Amino acid sequence: MLTLEIAIQKIQQLPPEQWQKLLEFIEFLEYQSSHQKTAPKTIENPEVSFAEAAKEFMGCLDSDLEDLSHNPQYLEGLGEE
Incomplete structure (x- = not known):
């Protein structure tokens, strides 16, 4: 039996x-397979921004928030020391 046939059989049982x-x-x-060819270059090129190094992970999570700045509690005390 082919691997695909086994997979279909198991899916039908779920x-x-x-x-x-x-x-x-x-x-x-x-x-994951479409982004494996692009690895972050943080070690070889330390001038790469965090956003560029984390580009492959952007959009991986389901959320209505664009970033943590939408949470006012996260921003409390920021820059105060």
């Missing part, structure tokens, strides 16, 4: 509520 998790995992694997 309860429907787990299909979404499976789809998300497949999309994660697609994302």
